[in-house]
Structures are given as structure tokens and as C-alpha cells.
Amino acid sequence: MRNKPLSFSVDIKLNKKNNIGDFDYSIVFTVIFLSLFGLAMVYSASGSSSLLIRQALYLFLGCSFMFLAAMSNFRKMEPIYLNGVWIGFFFLILVLILPNSGTTNRWINLGFITFQPSELMRFLLPISAAAYLSRNPQIRFTDWIVVLMTTLLAFVLVFLQPDFGTSAIVLLSGIIPIILSGIPWRIILFSFLAGIGTLPFLWMTLLDYQKERIFTFLSPEADVLGTGWNIAQSKIAIGSGQLFGKGYMEGSQSQLDFIPESHTDFIFAVIVEEFGFFGALALFLLYAYLIFRLLYVAKMSKSKFAKLVSGTLSIILAAYIALNISMVVGIFPVVGMPLPFISQGGTALVVNMITIGIILSLRRTT
Amino acid sequence: MNFFSKDSFKTGEEYSRAIIFLSPFIFLFFISFFQLLNLSVIQGDKYQTIAESNRIYQKAINPVRGFIYDRKGTLLAENIVQRDLYVTPAYVEDTKETIIKLSNLLELPYELLEKEYSNSLKDGKKYYSFPLIKALNEEQIAKIKVNLNSLSGIEVKATLKRYVLHDEIFAHILGYVGDISSEDIKKNKNLSDLQNIQIGKVGIEKEYDFILRGKSGIQTQERDVKGRLVRVLDTQGAENGDDIFLSIDQALQDHLYKLFKNRRGALVALEPKTGLIRALISSPSYNPNVLNSIVNSAEVESLFSNEDSPIFNRAISGQYPPASTLKPFVGLAAVEKKVISWDKKIKDDGEYFVEGDPRPFRGWKEDGHGQVDMKKAIVESSDVYFYNIAYDLTLSGIKPMLESFGFGQKTGLNEFESSGLLPDKKWKLGYKGDFWFKGDTINLGIGQGYILATPLQLALAYSALANKGPIYKPQLIQPNDELNFQPIKIADIKLSDFNNWTKMENALVEVIAARNGTANKIFDNDSVTIAGKTGTAQIKSILPGKEYDAIRENPALRDHALFVGYGPVIDPELVVAVIIENGESGSEVAAPIVKSAINFYVRGFDAK
Numbered sequence: 001m002r003n004k005p006l007s008f009s010v011d012i013k014l015n016k017k018n019n020i021g022d023f024d025y026s027i028v029f030t031v032i033f034l035s036l037f038g039l040a041m042v043y044s045a046s047g048s049s050s051l052l053i054r055q056a057l058y059l060f061l062g063c064s065f066m067f068l069a070a071m072s073n074f075r076k077m078e079p080i081y082l083n084g085v086w087i088g089f090f091f092l093i094l095v096l097i098l099p100n101s102g103t104t105n106r107w108i109n110l111g112f113i114t115f116q117p118s119e120l121m122r123f124l125l126p127i128s129a130a131a132y133l134s135r136n137p138q139i140r141f142t143d144w145i146v147v148l149m150t151t152l153l154a155f156v157l158v159f160l161q162p163d164f165g166t167s168a169i170v171l172l173s174g175i176i177p178i179i180l181s182g183i184p185w186r187i188i189l190f191s192f193l194a195g196i197g198t199l200p201f202l203w204m205t206l207l208d209y210q211k212e213r214i215f216t217f218l219s220p221e222a223d224v225l226g227t228g229w230n231i232a233q234s235k236i237a238i239g240s241g242q243l244f245g246k247g248y249m250e251g252s253q254s255q256l257d258f259i260p261e262s263h264t265d266f267i268f269a270v271i272v273e274e275f276g277f278f279g280a281l282a283l284f285l286l287y288a289y290l291i292f293r294l295l296y297v298a299k300m301s302k303s304k305f306a307k308l309v310s311g312t313l314s315i316i317l318a319a320y321i322a323l324n325i326s327m328v329v330g331i332f333p334v335v336g337m338p339l340p341f342i343s344q345g346g347t348a349l350v351v352n353m354i355t356i357g358i359i360l361s362l363r364r365t366t
Numbered sequence: 367m368n369f370f371s372k373d374s375f376k377t378g379e380e381y382s383r384a385i386i387f388l389s390p391f392i393f394l395f396f397i398s399f400f401q402l403l404n405l406s407v408i409q410g411d412k413y414q415t416i417a418e419s420n421r422i423y424q425k426a427i428n429p430v431r432g433f434i435y436d437r438k439g440t441l442l443a444e445n446i447v448q449r450d451l452y453v454t455p456a457y458v459e460d461t462k463e464t465i466i467k468l469s470n471l472l473e474l475p476y477e478l479l480e481k482e483y484s485n486s487l488k489d490g491k492k493y494y495s496f497p498l499i500k501a502l503n504e505e506q507i508a509k510i511k512v513n514l515n516s517l518s519g520i521e522v523k524a525t526l527k528r529y530v531l532h533d534e535i536f537a538h539i540l541g542y543v544g545d546i547s548s549e550d551i552k553k554n555k556n557l558s559d560l561q562n563i564q565i566g567k568v569g570i571e572k573e574y575d576f577i578l579r580g581k582s583g584i585q586t587q588e589r590d591v592k593g594r595l596v597r598v599l600d601t602q603g604a605e606n607g608d609d610i611f612l613s614i615d616q617a618l619q620d621h622l623y624k625l626f627k628n629r630r631g632a633l634v635a636l637e638p639k640t641g642l643i644r645a646l647i648s649s650p651s652y653n654p655n656v657l658n659s660i661v662n663s664a665e666v667e668s669l670f671s672n673e674d675s676p677i678f679n680r681a682i683s684g685q686y687p688p689a690s691t692l693k694p695f696v697g698l699a700a701v702e703k704k705v706i707s708w709d710k711k712i713k714d715d716g717e718y719f720v721e722g723d724p725r726p727f728r729g730w731k732e733d734g735h736g737q738v739d740m741k742k743a744i745v746e747s748s749d750v751y752f753y754n755i756a757y758d759l760t761l762s763g764i765k766p767m768l769e770s771f772g773f774g775q776k777t778g779l780n781e782f783e784s785s786g787l788l789p790d791k792k793w794k795l796g797y798k799g800d801f802w803f804k805g806d807t808i809n810l811g812i813g814q815g816y817i818l819a820t821p822l823q824l825a826l827a828y829s830a831l832a833n834k835g836p837i838y839k840p841q842l843i844q845p846n847d848e849l850n851f852q853p854i855k856i857a858d859i860k861l862s863d864f865n866n867w868t869k870m871e872n873a874l875v876e877v878i879a880a881r882n883g884t885a886n887k888i889f890d891n892d893s894v895t896i897a898g899k900t901g902t903a904q905i906k907s908i909l910p911g912k913e914y915d916a917i918r919e920n921p922a923l924r925d926h927a928l929f930v931g932y933g934p935v936i937d938p939e940l941v942v943a944v945i946i947e948n949g950e951s952g953s954e955v956a957a958p959i960v961k962s963a964i965n966f967y968v969r970g971f972d973a974k
Contacts, residue, residue, distance in 0.1 A: 176387060180380045236420065239405040239413020252421040256590040273417075277406040284399065295388070299381045311384035315391070322391040322398065329401040332394070 023070055023360045024297075030290045031066070031341060031356050035059050035349065037283075038267075038342035044249045045263035045270045051344060058346035062353030069357025070364065082135065085128035085150060091117035092157040106161050118158045118166040119347040122173045122316065123355055125154055129177040130308035144178050151175060164210050165323070165335035172319060176312040181304075231330045233258045234266050237273040238329060245276030263344045265336055268328040291318050294356075297363045306362035313355050422599070423589045428563050429580030431528060432607035434540060434570060436616035437642075437844040442536050443571075446529040448659055449502045449522050451510065454495040455487060457519030464517060471513060472499065472506050495521070501661045528564065528571070528658040532616070534651035535623045538679040539614055539842065541569020542657035567657075569679075570610065570842060573780050580607030611844040613642035621966050623647055625959045630947035632680035632821045635963050638829035638932060638941045640853040641838030642845075643779075644967060645942075648680040682783040685818035686945050689901035690747045690884075690952075691930045692768070692813030694831060694870050697740055699767035700755040701866055708869055711737040714750035720757070720804050727753050727808055730902065744873035747884045747900060749812050756811020761802060764810060765790055770859050771827040772837060773819055778856065779840045786823050789816035814904060825943035828930045831874070831897070832938035834867040835859050871897050875935055878957075885929065885953040888961045894968050896961060898931020900952035903945075924948035929956035933964040940967045 039059065043052040095108050095117045107114050129147045133139055151174025158167035179188060203211075237253035240246070249255065251273035254262045259269050272280045294314035298307045317340055324339045326332035338345050340352050405413060434443040451468075458464050465483060469476040479498065486496040502510070502522065510522055528543045530536065543564040550565065563582060566572035583604035588596045622633055626649040635645040652669050660666055669677055678684070700706045716734035717726040729735070729749035735742065743751035756764060765788065768774070774788025787793075791802040794816070809815030819827075822840060830837045838853040845851040861867060874897035877883040884900040903926040918924045927949030932941035942960040949955040966972050 176384075179387060180383050182379060182383075233420075235405055236413050236416045238402065239409050240417035241406050242410035242414060243407060252588075253417050256421055256588070256596060258417075258420050258591045272402065272406060277402060280402055280406075284395070288395075291388075295381070295384060298384055299378075304380070307380040311380055315384060315388050318388055318391040318395075322394040326394050326398040326401075329398050329405065331397055331401050 022364055024293065024363055027290065027293050027356060027360060028066075030286060030293070031353070032063070034286060034290075034341040035062070035353075038339075038344075038349075040248070041267055041271055041342060042263045042344040044251070044274060045254050045259075045267055046344065047255070051263065054346070055344050055349070058349050059353075061346075062350040065350060066353040066357035066360070069354050070360035072357075072361055078131070081127050082131040083128065084124040085121075085154075088117065088121035088124040088154065089157070092121055092154065096157065096160060106163055113346070115347040116166075116345075118161065118163055118170065119351050121154050121158065122166060122170045123313075123351045125151065125170060126173040126177050126312040126316065127309055127358070129174055130181075130305055130312065133177055133181045134304040134308060139181055144181075144183055147174060147178050151178075159205075162207055162210070163336070164206070165337045168335070169316060169319065169337075173312060173316050176315055177308050180308050180311050230260045230266070230334060233260065234269040234328050235330050237269040241273040241276045241279075243277050245272070245274045245279050248274050250274060264338055265324065265334070265343065266328055267343050268325055268339055271342075287321050291321075294359055297359055301362060303362070310359045310362060313359060317352070317355070420591075421588055423587045425585045425587055426563065427583035427585055427601075427604040428526070429582055429604040430526060430606040431543070431564070431580065432578040432609045434578070435609065435611045436614050436619075437611060437644075437848075438616070439611070440616040441531055442612065442614075442616065443528060443530045443540055443654075445526040447524045448500070448527040449507055449524050450497040451499040451502055451506075452495040452521050452523045453483065453486075453498045454519045454521070459518050464520070467513070467517060468499070468520070471509050472502075474499065495523075497523075501527075501659055528654075530654045530658065532620065533653045533655070534676075535620055536614070536616075537569075537651045537654050537676075538648040538681060539569060539612065539619075539646050540654055541571040541573075542567055542654040543571050544657060544660070564658075568782065570612065574610055574843075577610060578607040581605040612842055613644060613844045614646065614842065615644045615967065618963065618967050619645040619647065621972070622959065622963055623649075623651075625962060626946075629949065629955070630674055630680075631945050631949065631956075632684055633942065633944045633959065633963070634681050634821045634825040635940055635942040635967070636825055636829065636840055638832040638938050639838070640848075640851060641826075641829070641840045642848075642851075642853075643840055643842050644940060645963065646681045646842070648678065648684070650674050650676040652676040679782060680821065680945070680947075682779060682820055682822045684945070685784050685786050685820055686926055686928070687815075687817060687903040687905070688773075688813040688819045688824060689903040689926075689928055690749075690813060691824060691828075691899045691901035691928050691943075692817065692819075693744055693747065693752055694874060694899060695768055695771050695773075695827065696752055696756060696759070696764055696811050696813075697744060697873075698861065698866060698870060699764050700759055701740070702767065702862055703759055703763045705758040705763065706740065706755050708740050711739050712743075712751050712754050714738050714743075714748045716750065718750045718753040718808070720808065723805065727805070741869070741873040741876065742882075744870070744899070745876045745880050745883050747877075752811040753808045756808050757804065759807075759811075761790060761807045761810070764807065768817075770857060771830055772823055772857060773817070773827065777822055777826055777840050779822060779842070783822060784820050786820050787816060787818040813901065821943045821945050824928075824930045825941050828898075828932055828943065829938075829941045830857065830859050831867070831870065832932040832941050834864065835861075871935060874898055874931070878931075878961075885957040887953050888957045893961055893965055894934040895936065896931050896933035896964055897935050898929055898933075898957065898960060900957060901928030901930070902926070902950065902952050903928060905948075918950070921948055925950050927952045927954070927956045929953070929960045931957070931960045931964070934968060940964050 039052060039055055042055050043049070091108060095106065098108065106116055106118065108117055129151070132147060133143055151171060154174060155167050155171040158170050233253060237251065237259050240253065241251070246252070251270060253259050253273050254270040259266050262270050271283060291314050294310055294317070298311040298314065301307050301310065320337055320340045323332060323335065324337045327334050327337065338348050341349065431445055433441060435441055461483070465479045466476060468474070469479055482498055486498070507522060510517070510520070514520065530540055544567045546563065546565055563579070565579060566575035571578065581604060583602045585598060586600040587598055590596050618635065622635070622645050626647060628650055631649050633645060633647040634643065636643045656665055656669065701708065714729060714734040714736060716729050716732050719726055730747065734750060735746050735748045738746065738748045738751045742748065768788055774786055776783055776785045789806070789810070794800055794802050794806065806815055810817055826837055826840060835858050836855050837857040839856045875895060877899055878885045878889050878896055880886065885898060905923060905926060925948070927946040928944065929952045930943040932938045940963065942963045944956040944959045946955045962972050
């Protein structure tokens with residue numbers, strides 16, 4: 001281990017021992033409130049207390065990691081941040097090698113716990129990228145190339161599982177640090193156009209069910225009992241919630257299982273059905289507050305690393321929220337994305353909590 | 367400047383870039399917000415309605431259809447539990463494989479099941495089940511139960527189905543039930559509210575459907591996405607249908623049906639004093655159970671396409687020439703109009719000529735009956751005698767008398783009966799486009815030509831002879847209190863001299879009792895006294911030079927045999943009209959059935 005601190009952590013106030021509990025409590029409370037609300041909604045949507053207990057355990061685990069990360073000694077975390085991406089790659093390759101049960105290959109079963117390596121990757125990749133890009137005072141062009149190559153490799157590995165939604169998020173989470181760290185605009189524009197040019201080839205690599213999802217999105221009402229069923233039922237649930245909702249555990253669409261995946265990807269439909277338009281509005285405001293509170297760290301921090309990490313992670317968080325909600329209300333294809341802090345799913349919850357913890361620690365120390 | 371050269375990048379630009387790349391998602395967020403506003407506020411009511419219809423299922427509770435009994439309480443029609451095989455498409459894993467399995471298991475042709483499945487599937491409601499195979503037998507139920515685990519989406523459901531006990535014997539009285547068709551709804555809008563209920567299609571089942579059917583209940587259920595019952599929100603119980611007691615005598619009907627031995631024909635037996643119908647047969651018949659629960663559509667199709675039309679109710683809808691059974695009424699008309707007296711004799715040499723027509727009207731007996739008076743003319747059924755009096759009576763002298771006995775009019779039994787045909791000048795001009803000739807009147811005098819009557823009409827006309835005047839409305843429903851039953855009088859014929867009734871009755875008694883009577887073959891001392899008249903209805907007019915023997919080569923052109931009679935003469939209890947299609951001889955095939963009916967009814971057993 002090197003003794004000399006990396007460039008990105010030189011300006012971190014490691015000596016301030018008295019500020020261990022000095023977090024942005026508004027972020028902490030918002031996140032914990034959202035997660036507890038999520039627990040209640042998971043129970044309403046699934047009606048399963050065992051699922052509720054499991055999610056509660058994950059929440060406890062997530063909270064612990066969040067506080068641990070928030071209170072961590074940043075200097076000692078340097079090698080983990082820089083090399084975390086290799087852990088991600090290890091599991092991504094492992095999940096592809098291990099025998100799978102269904103048509104997709106997304107989960108690793110550790111016996112007592114199952115988790116999604118892609119969820120881990122979309123969190124480790126931007127941190128490692130930010131660390132790599134800010135390890136020296138000056139960014140070299142090759143740094144961007146290295147990060148881009150790493151990102152594309154991670155993207156391909158997730159895409160092969162196949163997981164369309166998360167692979168897009170992984171791609172985004174690797175590219176955003178490159179963009180934020182100052183790559184020239186003309187290169188961004190050129191890459192964007194080139195990216196559009198490769199879309200047809202990407203389309204050809206999509207699996208049938210992925211293509212079907214996109215078709216379904218384009219006309220959900222065409223086949224109400226077939227593939228458009230999900231979106232149609234989700235819209236019925238949302239619409240029937242009207243202004244004030246039907247009340248907690250009173251949504252007929254969710255309680256009678258008309259909403260598919262109601263405790264995971266489509267949990268927002270359950271929320272609107274049971275709490276109405278105003279309930280959804282409150283949730284929107286809460287999310288907006290959280291994202292701008294996190295962005296504020298990127299604005300105020302003096303550390304380049306902190307700016308890159310909190311900037312990237314808050315964009316990713318916003319992407320999750322916007323894509324999930326727009327998918328559930330029927331203006332975006334069903335890509336299989338959970339609603340952060342609320343959807344049932346242990347890996348995502350824990351990863352999101354750790355993300356918040358890291359941003360909290362960056363805010364505290366920079 | 368090199369494409370890959372670095373720009374000047376100020377610290378703090380990370381934040382502004384973050385805002386820029388956040389903006390697409392904020393934009394998406396806003397669109398989502400407006401979509402949310404659109405769905406839950408602007409279109410909220412619409413989606414509320416859809417959500418309700420997703421959740422609420424109105425399940426009809428079918429009432430139990432009323433039973434049908436005979437006048438003594440013998441059960442004729444009940445309901446039985448039928449077990450049908452239902453399929454719920456949503457739960458069928460592999461349609462083709464499931465149908466193959468069922469076809470092998472139940473030994474039914476694959477094509478049949480496949481066709482039935484795809485026909486029923488068109489509705490598109492994949493979570494609602496439909497019957498694939500109806501009326502499973504015990505063996506099939508056992509086989510399915512054993513294999514139920516390997517057949518997903520398959521279940522056996524029990525429903526109540528109409529079941530007729532005596533197979534085809536009461537078919538035309540009872541009729542049958544069936545599903546409500548779109549045509550039924552056209553005729554009766556109220557039916558559209560009923561679901562999955564069977565209604566009467568014909569016969570008593572239809573006429574008294576409003577009594578038998580009862581009232582459906584409705585259970586409002588909350589169901590989940592898979593159509594499973596979550597909870598019952600409201601229940602309005604069904605009101606079961608009421609039972610009906612028919613005036614029919616099961617034992618009599620059963621006894622008489624056997625005498626038909628699959629011959630085509632009909633019988634109506636009723637009480638002259640009340641109009642209560644005790645037996646009603648149309649042969650050949652059918653088993654209403656085939657139609658009550660249509661299991662085999664090929665069987666149903668063959669019933670309707672059968673040349674002998676077993677579905678057709680000959681007893682009330684079949685129209686036949688009454689032939690010589692009409693003579694008593696023509697005779698009474700002649701006596702009343704003073705065209706002839708009871709004792710006046712006319713010479714019958716087997717032929718009758720109308721002036722200006724070289725073609726003779728022939729009697730059934732080639733050499734004639736010699737000198738005949740009214741009584742002899744009835745007993746021996748002299749055609750020439752009746753040609754003479756019909757000629758003198760003219761159409762206007764015959765028609766009113768026949769009309770008063772109910773010919774040419776519906777009796778008012780039910781909607782299914784025919785009115786028969788009592789021809790006149792206007793009718794002939796309208797339907798035949800020709801004038802009424804004297805020859806037409808002469809043919810009418812012996813019940814031939816255009817005149818047609820149903821067996822029910824004949825029975826009622828003879829009930830007037832038995833009652834010496836009154837005719838009571840026929841009915842199939844047993845009155846609650848038969849002793850104090852007030853039948854509805856639909857006609858009361860007054861003759862100028864009451865003795866005319868007795869004289870005609872004496873003649874009708876001698877048709878059987880006298881040696882020269884046309885039905886003397888059925889006479890036996892053991893039997894109750896019966897008055898009656900034979901009839902032989904020509905269905906093909908015999909052209910000059912062509913003999914009947916040549917015509918009868920074709921069985922379908924042979925004469926119809928008729929006999930109408932009542933007894934005991936002293937206090938008539940039953941009047942019976944029998945027609946046997948192509949039976950040729952009224953005395954040989956029809957009269958024995960009448961005699962058997964009256965004896966069986968009056969004494970409880972048949973005469974030898």
C-alpha cells in the first residue's frame with residue numbers, strides 16, 4: 001500500500017475527528033422515510049409478510065452499510081474505490097459461467113442470500129471511474145479511453161445476461177464520469193451521433209422478448225390480454241386512483257393481482273391507486289428534494305472525486321426514478337427497472353443505501 | 367485544433383455538466399407528471415369504471431326448474447345433475463397436448479374436441495371457462511379425476527339439466543328446453559337479462575315457462591385477475607320454479623303410445639265434459655333429453671332432418687282430410703236444414719253424377735249400399751247418400767254447421783296448434799284462383815277435397831256429439847280441484863230437436879255394434895259401449911281409369927285411416943280421435959286404438 005495519498009483525497013479533511021456524526025440529516029431522513037414507505041407498499045402489493053420481513057432485513061443491512069460508509073475513514077477507502085470495479089467484473093463473469101435456471105442469467109445464489117451482480121456493477125463502476133479519473137491532478141486523454149473501454153466491457157457483460165434495462169444504466173454510469181470530468185463537447189456530440197448510428201445493429205442483437213416489450217410499448221391497447229396487459233392494467237390502476245386514491249391496502253387492481261410485478265417494477269402503480277394523484281405528487285417532491293440535495297454535494301464539494309461521484313450517482317438515481325415512473329405510466333417501454341428505495345429487491349436497496357452513505361461521507365469530509 | 371485536444375475545463379463545470387445531463391430525466395419526469403395528471407384526474411372516472419369491471423363479477427344463480435307431473439302426480443319431467451367438462455384456456459399449458467390427452471382418455475375424436483375448443487375460444491375471455499364435453503358418464507368422470515393432476519385448466523362442473531323420465535312418450539306434450547338464442551331475445555327482450563339458463567322452446571316447457579323457470583338470483587362477487595372468487599359482495603337468491611300438474615294420464619298415454627308401434631299418426635283423447643286432455647300422441651316421437659342437453663349435435667340434426675318429422679306435433683298441428691268422420695256433422699246439417707228427414711231413403715248404386723259432368727263421384731263400395739236412410743248411411747258410411755244431401759245443402763248450408771263444431775278454427779289450446787281448413791268460395795278464389803264448383807261441395811259432404819282438420823279439432827267436434835251440444839276449451843293443465851272444476855265453454859250447439867243428437871248417437875253406436883257397421887270388427891260384448899265413426903282419407907284423387915290398387919303401390923300415397931269415437935255412450939267420459947297416416951283402413955288400425963283408449967280409461971284395463 002502506498003503511503004502517499006492519491007490526488008483525489010489530498011483535500012479531504014481527515015483530521016476532523018469530531019465530525020463523524022455530522023451528516024446531512026435531511027438526506028438520511030428522506031431516504032429512510034422512502035424505504036419505510038417502500039416496505040409498507042411492498043406489503044400492500046404482495047400481501048406477503050415473509051417478503052416484508054426479508055425486505056426489512058435488507059433495509060436494516062442497507063442502513064448499516066449507509067452509516068458505515070458515511071462514517072468511514074476516506075483515506076482507507078481509496079484502494080477499495082479505485083479497484084472496486086474488479087469485484088464487479090468478477091461477479092459479472094461468475095454469473096455468466098454459473099448454470100442458470102431460466103432464460104436469463106442475473107442472479108448469484110450464495111445460499112443464504114441471492115444478489116444481482118449487475119446492480120453491484122452500476123454502483124462500483126462510476127466510483128472506480130471517478131477515482132481513476134481524479135487520481136492525478138491532470139486527466140490524460142488515455143484515462144478517458146481506459147474508462148470507456150472498461151465501461152463497454154461491463155455493458156456487454158450485463159447485456160449478455162441479458163438485462164436490457166440495467167445494461168443501459170451500467171453504460172450510463174460509466175460514461176457520465178467521463179463527461180462530467182471534462183471531455184470536450186465535440187467528442188460527446190460525435191459519440192452521440194455514432195451511438196445513434198449503431199442503434200440498428202443493437203436492435204438486431206435484442207432478444208425477441210426485448211423487442212416485444214418495445215412493440216408493446218408502442219401500442220399497449222392493441223392486445224389487452226396479451227403483452228400489453230401489463231401497461232394497460234397499470235394505467236387502469238393509476239387512473240382509478242383518481243385524486244386521493246382508494247386507501248392503503250384498498251386498491252382493487254393491486255389487491256386482486258391485476259397489476260403484474262406489483263411489488264417490484266410496477267409498485268408506483270400501486271402507490272397511485274392507493275394514494276391517488278396527490279400521493280404520487282408527494283412522492284415526486286420527495287424524490288426531487290433528494291436528488292437536488294445530493295447534487296448540492298457535487299456543487300459545494302471542493303474535491304473533484306466528490307463532484308464526479310455525487311454528480312454521477314444523483315443522475316443515475318434520477319434516471320432510475322424517471323425511467324421507472326415513465327414506464328409505469330405508459331410513456332416509456334417496459335425495461336424492467338425498480339423504483340429506488342421502494343421496489344422490493346434487496347441488492348438494489350442495499351446498493352442505493354451505500355451510494356447515499358458514500359455521498360454523505362464525501363459531503364462530510366470535503 | 368486537434369479533435370482530441372483537451373478544452374480548457376474549469377473546476378465547477380462538473381456541476382453544470384451534471385445539470386445538463388440530468389435534464390433529459392427531469393424532462394421525462396415532467397412528461398410522466400402530465401401523464402399522471404391525465405390518467406388519474408382527467409380520465410380518472412373512465413379508469414375507475416374499468417377497474418370496477420375488472421373486479422366485479424355478476425354471477426347468475428340459476429333457479430331450479432319446476433317439475434312436471436301427470437294428473438295423478440306421476441313424475442314426467444325433473445332435473446338431474448349433469449357433469450360437464452369445463453376448460454379455462456388461461457390455465458391450459460399446452461392446448462394441443464391437452465386435447466390429445468382428453469381425446470385418448472375419453473375415447474372421443476380429436477377433431478371434434480379441437481373444433482369445439484376453437485369455437486368456444488373465440489370470445490377471447492381466456493380466464494372464463496366453458497364446457498368442452500357435456501354430460502360425462504361415470505366412467506369418464508372417474509378417468510378424468512384420476513388424471514386431473516396432469517390436466518391443467520380442466521375441471522368437472524355439475525349443473526342441473528332438464529330430464530324427461532318416459533323418453534319419447536310425452537315428447538310432444540312436454541316439449542324441450544334449450545339455451546336462449548338471439549331469436550328468442552328478439553321475441554322477448556326480457557330474456558336478454560338471463561344468463562346461462564335454459565328456457566322452454568316448445569310444448570308445455572315453453573307455454574308455461576314463466577311458471578317453471580323461476581327467477582334467477584344474482585351474486586355480486588369480487589374476483590381476482592385469475593377469475594378466482596375473493597369475496598361475495600352481495601347475494602340475491604334465486605326463486606325456484608313452480609311445479610306443474612298436467613291433465614294427462616300417464617298410464618293411459620303410456621298404454622296408447624305402445625299401440626302406435628312406430629306408425630306415423632296421432633291421437634287426442636280428452637274428457638268431453640271438461641276439455642281436459644288425457645292423452646296426446648304424435649308418432650313417431652323423439653326423446654326430449656336429446657334436446658334438453660345437447661350432447662351430440664349430429665343426433666339433434668338427424669331428428670330435425672328425419673323424413674318422418676318426429677319433432678312435428680301431428681296431434682295439434684297435423685292437418686288431415688277428416689273424410690267420413692265428417693259425415694255426422696253434414697248429416698246433422700241436412701236434418702236441421704230440412705234437406706232430408708231421418709227416414710227418407712236414397713238409392714246408392716255406387717256412383718253419383720252431377721248434371722253437366724260425365725265424371726261420376728264414386729262411393730267406396732263399388733256396387734253401392736242399395737236403399738239407404740241417414741242411419742244406414744252413417745253405419746255403412748254411404749258416400750252417395752252424402753253426395754246427395756251435400757248437393758242439396760249447398761256450401762252455405764254445410765259451412766255454418768261445420769263452423770259451429772269448430773272446424774277451420776283454432777281451439778285455443780296453445781300457440782302451436784293449426785287451424786285446419788274449412789274452405790269456402792272466397793278461400794278457393796284467393797288460394798286456388800278458381801271458382802267454387804258443385805263438385806267441391808259434394809266432396810266436402812264426405813270430408814274430402816279441400817277440408818282439413820287436426821286430430822284435436824276432430825276430438826273436440828265429437829265431444830259436442832257426446833255432450834249433445836257444448837264444447838269445452840281443451841287444456842293440458844290439471845285443475846287443482848277437478849270435482850269443482852268449471853271448464854270454459856267455447857261453443858254450445860243447439861239443434862231444433864234434441865232427438866237429433868240421440869238419433870245420430872244411435873247411428874254412431876251401430877257403426878260398431880251393427881253387423882253392417884264399418885267398425886263392427888272392434889265390437890265385443892266385453893267393451894264399454896262406444897259411439898264412433900270410421901274414416902279413410904284419400905290423399906291422392908283417383909283419376910278415371912286408374913284404380914286405387916295401382917296407387918297403393920306407393921306406401922306414402924296410401925289412404926290415411928281415421929277413427930273418432932267416445933264412450934261410454936250412456937255417460938261419455940272420453941272422446942278419442944286417432945289418425946294413422948297411410949294406414950288405409952280406419953276400422954282395422956285406428957278403431958282398435960280408440961276402443962282400447964276408452965276401455966283403459968274408463969275401466970283401468972283394456973278390453974280383450
